[in-house]
Amino acid sequence: MPPLRWGVIGTGIGRSFVRAVAQQTRQRVVAVTARNQEKTRAFAAELEIATVHESVEALVNDPGCDAVYIATPHPLHKDQALAAIAAGKHVLVEKPIAMSAAEAIEITAAGRAAGVLVMEAMWTRYLPQADVIRRVIADGIIGDVHRVQADFGFVSTYDRGSRLWAPELGGGALLDAGIYPISFASSILGPPTRIEVAGDVGPAGVDARVDLMIATSRGRGLLSTSITTQLPTIATVSGSAGGIAIAAPFFAASAVRVTRGAAWDGAIGVFSTPKLAHDDGGIGLQATAFACYVAEGRLESPLHPHDEVVNVMHVIDVARSAVFEAHSE
Structure with missing residues (x-):
């Protein structure tokens, strides 16, 4: 599987994700962004993340990122996921994937159209x-x-x-x-x-x-x-x-x-x-599965397909x- 380079949006639950990826996979978190720049820089220094971006737009357009993990409050998921998809990034969205079934359809349909993997972070699967x-x-x-x-x-x-x-x-x-x-x-x-x-x-x-x-x-x-x-x-x-x-x-x-x-x-x-x-x-296992699916060219998880997410x-x-x-x- 490819050693994916991740960009993380949000530093709350994002901490567990960064640690799991570093400790249990060949993948690495290389960039992060969040609302509070001072706290984000401290977060990056603590977890040895090389780049702190000032905006979501800058992170999703970073050519050094292959995938984006969205760990912000639920109402922000849709717009941030769509921005990452539009930038050609594979996307893992913290659960719930969005605020409604209609928003989930919009996100998953955009991923299919763009040819990128979109997954909800239901790591228990x-x-x-x-x-x-x-x-x-x-x-x-x-x-x-x-x-x-x-x-x-x-x-x-x-x-x-x-x-x-x-x-x-x-x-x-x-x-x-x-x-x-x-x-x-x-x-x-x-x-x-x-x-x-x-x-x-x-x-x-x-x-x-x-x-x-x-x-x-x-x-x-x-x-x-x-x-x-x-x-x-x-x-x-x-x-x-x-x-x-x-x-x-x-x-x-x-x-x-x-x-x-x-x-x-x-x-x-x-x-x-x-x-x-x-x-x-199990967050590390989820990241490993995600990388496998990217390598296989999948656009959705076979264990948690888009229709079921919706x-x-x-x-x-x-x-x-x-x-x-x-x-x-």
């Missing part, structure tokens, strides 16, 4: 345990899948200055935490045919707690997310012959237990990735709309 789950289901070990249950919720004290509580920054539970269980269910069940939603709106007008039932042609997903409730952050996949249980946090490197029989009493295997649990959580955003669109409409009645 590239963990070894994700491959085990896919294979167990594909081989029929747990029979026909009927239900997926997953949740991700935590308590965030209200602070109007926090991104989580700021509507203008894409705050709320669904876009920040809910995308994990929704994306997990999507990877197993496929696109929804029906979506039922119950939720609460918190201070400043963001979705604070949301529960979803998603029906698909394959089965149903029971999903929850919150920024006011501490949820267990586990996931299960239930089938006609057994099930899969993923320990907390289900979206990071953790133990996967596969069972068969009544009441799941016949354990047939436990898969664990404890080493990854203490480093980057479908997940559609679920979030429907859920947010339902919560806000119920609150306004």
Whole structure:
């Protein structure tokens, strides 16, 4: 695979990405830009990044960059991704890829037209345990899948200055935490045919707690997310012959237990990735996959294709709309 040269937009979650790329891949981050130039220069010095650009435009047009990682607040993703694509750069966009399904379609369509790889940074798809789950289901070990249950919720004290509580920054539970269980269910069940939603709106007008039932042609997903409730952050996949249980946090490197029989009493295997649990959580594996796809000439991830990215955003669109409409009645 090519030793890609990355430009990073944003220095928040970007820190984990830079470290993972440096420690676990042949790729390198060579440039960075962010709103606060003083903090960005300190960030670059700490992480040994050679170039600090004064603007997104300068970074995406840097001939020394092959790919761009976008790690800014959600509402900025679309314009920055489109700028990178227009400059001919491959793009990895932090999740959620955008603020809506319509914006996700615009980004992915632009990538296809430009002939560059566009990926949403759902790094959990590239963990070894994700491959085990896919294979167990594909081989029929747990029979026909009927239900997926997953949740991700935590308590965030209200602070109007926090991104989580700021509507203008894409705050709320669904876009920040809910995308994990929704994306997990999507990877197993496929696109929804029906979506039922119950939720609460918190201070400043963001979705604070949301529960979803998603029906698909394959089965149903029971999903929850919150920024006011501490949820267990586990996931299960239930089938006609057994099930899969993923320990907390289900979206990071953790133990996967596969069972068969009544009441799941016949354990047939436990898969664990404890080493990854203490480093980057799989971000380095995602960067490696990205470089492989570039080398193969792919325009989308085979493990997380564009249509699925859009479908997940559609679920979030429907859920947010339902919560806000119920609150306004």
